[in-house]
Amino acid sequence: xFEIVSKRTLAPRVVEMKVKAPRVAESARPxxxxxxxxxxxxxxxxxxxxxxxADEGTVTIVTQEVGYSSGKINSLETDxxxxxxxxxxxCPSDLLELTPEQLKAKxxxxxxxxxxxxxxxxxxxxxxxxxxxADVIIGAKTKDMFTYVDEMKRxxxxxxxxxxxxxxxxxxxxxxxxxxxxxxxxxFDHCVIIGPMIMMKFAALTTKKYNIPTVVSLNALMVDGTGxxxxxxxxxxxxxxxxxxxxxxxxxxxxxFDEAMRRQNMYRDNKKTHPETQNCKCNG
Amino acid sequence: MANKIPRVPVRxxxxxxxxxxxxxxxxxxxxxxxxxxxxxCLNCRVARCVAKCPVNVNIPGFIHAVAEGDLAxxxxxxxxxxxxxxxxxxxxxxxxxxxxxxxxxxxxxxxxIGKLERxxxxxxxxHADETPVEVPERNGKRVAVVGSGPAGLACAxxxxxxxxxxxxxxxxxxxxxxxxxxxxxxxxxxxxxVAREVEALKRxxxxxxxxxVIGRTLTIDDLLDREGYDAVFIGSGAGLPRFMGIEGxxxxxxxSANEFLTRANLMHAxxxxxxxxxxxxxxxxxxxxxxxxxxxxxxxxxxxxxxxxVYRRSEAELPARVEEVHHAKQEGIEFRMLTNxxxxxxxxxxxxxxxxxxxxxxxxxxxxxxxxxxxxxGSNFEIDCDVVIMALGTSPNxxxxxxxxxxxxxxxxxxxxxxxxxTSRPGVFAGGDAVTGAATVILAMGAGRxxxxxxxxxxxxxxxxxxx
Numbered sequence: 222x223f224e225i226v227s228k229r230t231l232a233p234r235v236v237e238m239k240v241k242a243p244r245v246a247e248s249a250r251p252x253x254x255x256x257x258x259x260x261x262x263x264x265x266x267x268x269x270x271x272x273x274x275a276d277e278g279t280v281t282i283v284t285q286e287v288g289y290s291s292g293k294i295n296s297l298e299t300d301x302x303x304x305x306x307x308x309x310x311x312c313p314s315d316l317l318e319l320t321p322e323q324l325k326a327k328x329x330x331x332x333x334x335x336x337x338x339x340x341x342x343x344x345x346x347x348x349x350x351x352x353x354x355a356d357v358i359i360g361a362k363t364k365d366m367f368t369y370v371d372e373m374k375r376x377x378x379x380x381x382x383x384x385x386x387x388x389x390x391x392x393x394x395x396x397x398x399x400x401x402x403x404x405x406x407x408x409f410d411h412c413v414i415i416g417p418m419i420m421m422k423f424a425a426l427t428t429k430k431y432n433i434p435t436v437v438s439l440n441a442l443m444v445d446g447t448g449x450x451x452x453x454x455x456x457x458x459x460x461x462x463x464x465x466x467x468x469x470x471x472x473x474x475x476x477x478f479d480e481a482m483r484r485q486n487m488y489r490d491n492k493k494t495h496p497e498t499q500n501c502k503c504n505g
Numbered sequence: 506m507a508n509k510i511p512r513v514p515v516r517x518x519x520x521x522x523x524x525x526x527x528x529x530x531x532x533x534x535x536x537x538x539x540x541x542x543x544x545x546c547l548n549c550r551v552a553r554c555v556a557k558c559p560v561n562v563n564i565p566g567f568i569h570a571v572a573e574g575d576l577a578x579x580x581x582x583x584x585x586x587x588x589x590x591x592x593x594x595x596x597x598x599x600x601x602x603x604x605x606x607x608x609x610x611x612x613x614x615x616x617x618i619g620k621l622e623r624x625x626x627x628x629x630x631x632h633a634d635e636t637p638v639e640v641p642e643r644n645g646k647r648v649a650v651v652g653s654g655p656a657g658l659a660c661a662x663x664x665x666x667x668x669x670x671x672x673x674x675x676x677x678x679x680x681x682x683x684x685x686x687x688x689x690x691x692x693x694x695x696x697x698x699v700a701r702e703v704e705a706l707k708r709x710x711x712x713x714x715x716x717x718v719i720g721r722t723l724t725i726d727d728l729l730d731r732e733g734y735d736a737v738f739i740g741s742g743a744g745l746p747r748f749m750g751i752e753g754x755x756x757x758x759x760x761s762a763n764e765f766l767t768r769a770n771l772m773h774a775x776x777x778x779x780x781x782x783x784x785x786x787x788x789x790x791x792x793x794x795x796x797x798x799x800x801x802x803x804x805x806x807x808x809x810x811x812x813x814x815v816y817r818r819s820e821a822e823l824p825a826r827v828e829e830v831h832h833a834k835q836e837g838i839e840f841r842m843l844t845n846x847x848x849x850x851x852x853x854x855x856x857x858x859x860x861x862x863x864x865x866x867x868x869x870x871x872x873x874x875x876x877x878x879x880x881x882x883g884s885n886f887e888i889d890c891d892v893v894i895m896a897l898g899t900s901p902n903x904x905x906x907x908x909x910x911x912x913x914x915x916x917x918x919x920x921x922x923x924x925x926x927x928t929s930r931p932g933v934f935a936g937g938d939a940v941t942g943a944a945t946v947i948l949a950m951g952a953g954r955x956x957x958x959x960x961x962x963x964x965x966x967x968x969x970x971x972x973x
Binding site: 244245248253258262263264265289290293304305306307308309310444445447448449450451452454455456461463466480483484486487488 | 721758
């Protein structure tokens with residue numbers, strides 16, 4: 222059993238939980254995810270790791286309630302326990318393979334949409350620890366939906382945008398990306414995009430226009446998350462890849478997003494309709 | 506005149522009824538039936554059945570004890586060679602092993618060795634509380650076992666009995682590996698059989714920690730260095746499901762058998778009170794001819810779908826257990842032999858609407874000795890369906906390979922280990938599907954036991970070396 226040591230609401234229906242999971246906390250790296258199960262009858266739900274503290278033995282997750290199982294997760298309170306909390310799963314971010322010199326030479330842009338902001342945070346924080354300050358675009362429908370902005374400001378250069386103009390740049394993340402590059406004359410040579418599939422698709426099209434190598438973190442359907450079921454398969458550069466063991470990060474210019482979005486909706490009409498299985502990672 | 510008695514039929518759930526539920530198909534023998542069937546055994550001096558058993562169970566010995574009504578002795582005889590009789594009695598391919606070599610089978614029907622083994626195994630489980638467990642004195646050495654499938658359970662059991670402190674690390678939330686995620690309830694009851702076998706292991710003092718993915722949560726080196734284990738056994742099982750590489754395989758409604766069965770078995774998706782969904786559609790085509798294909802197609806049938814097996818060779822080459830094929834047919838599964846998919850067809854929404862197949866014919870024998878199927882040119886035709894399940898085997902999981910330095914693997918990614926489970930890394934042993942690729946429960950169990958013996962030898966030698 223994995224105890225919830227703290228819980229706070231970040232935005233409507235968006236909850237952050239710090240969970241006691243010493244083994245996961247010890248091994249976690251930016252870019253990885255966990256599989257959680259609330260109770261013995263629950264689904265196995267993949268959630269991106271948003272922060273971890275090996276000394277405290279805790280791992281932080283952020284979940285947006287979009288259906289039954291994510292609602293079940295968010296209804297847990299401090300001192301309640303997850304039945305299961307397995308991880309860290311997936312490969313750590315590619316950035317971790319670079320030397321500090323290589324990192325310092327890079328001009329990195331993160332693009333976070335919706336609750337994708339929380340999983341971007343450990344990567345930006347890790348870069349800060351390496352002495353690298355990255356740019357981070359955070360987009361939301363409206364300012365009330367922003368999450369992790371204060372945390373992010375402590376570790377990176379934050380640029381906000383909202384669809385309704387209630388805060389920051391008025392428009393989508395793609396518009397703000399264009400503005401930074403064209404109007405502000407900013408140059409980037411690496412981009413990491415995490416958010417809803419549709420946003421990642423269009424943000425990746427934007428970086429392709431400017432030839433910026435781009436990584437996206439896919440929130441595919443999963444059952445076991447360890448390479449056994451193949452539910453998470455995606456087409457990247459014409460080849461079938463398994464998100465859980467080969468991902469979750471892939472070359473954003475080579476992912477077949479239309480197929481990935483269609484596959485996410487596989488269980489939408491199932492009689493056990495749990496829409497969060499389409500957006501099951503917290504960046505959904 | 507023992508051999509004049511016909512093979513005692515085993516009672517089974519009615520096919521039309523069982524095709525709508527997940528309860529066990531076979532009821533097994535009762536005491537009278539078991540004793541009568543056991544009396545058919547000729548107790549051959551040179552027992553051909555034993556030679557064909559992958560772990561060489563003393564079959565005539567235990568059957569003789571069943572005939573005498575001495576089930577405790579029968580259980581003890583099996584236990585000398587096999588750890589999981591109630592499981593193996595249910596899932597071993599007896600027709601190509603023990604029963605396939607039974608003398609009685611030459612002119613008539615072989616002794617129902619599998620059913621008798623199951624009877625003894627179940628008896629042992631039911632009477633486990635009556636026999637006091639001797640927890641051996643600990644020898645102070647610790648062994649980590651990776652994976653709680655047949656290989657890991659067998660290895661852990663032998664090591665615990667030999668005095669080792671053993672801990673099993675399981676990646677999933679349930680213990681049992683393929684016995685819980687792969688083999689369906691209707692073939693192997695989880696609570697009544699698998700959970701009880703696991704309980705027996707715990708009574709021996711074996712610790713089990715779930716939700717630990719070796720290669721991610723901890724590495725093999727972490728187990729040896731940080732966690733202080735003296736040796737590690739890797740029984741992590743098969744792994745990534747294979748697909749055909751044909752057009753349309755990523756359409757919605759195409760699943761690996763692993764996914765379909767994991768949803769049904771591990772996640773209990775067929776039970777309304779569990780949260781995990783499963784989609785069986787109106788008509789399911791399962792591609793493949795092994796036990797996993799049979800399990801998938803029969804699960805689909807139980808979920809209410811019209812269910813078809815498509816296999817590229819002929820019925821004689823079906824690798825599945827004969828009993829499973831027989832049961833599947835009784836349950837109304839359609840078998841389309843000498844048929845191979847070339848393309849999965851999708852509708853405008855990206856969902857499966859059918860599968861395009863070609864007819865095959867058998868040509869020259871291939872390296873496996875089986876006649877290889879050859880496409881009949883121009884024989885393309887469509888089968889209308891809304892779900893396609895690929896049951897084509899698995900390739901090894903890359904997690905441990907990628908995170909363990911100095912652990913040799915084959916070109917296909919299987920861990921290299923000798924017949925005793927010794928790998929290229931001192932102190933690291935391996936067995937089961939992780940070494941052989943997808944095989945049987947009994948082979949995995951046998952490998953786990955051999956590795957346990959090798960670990961014991963290795964750690965004793967290491968002790969001697971340090972004591973010099």
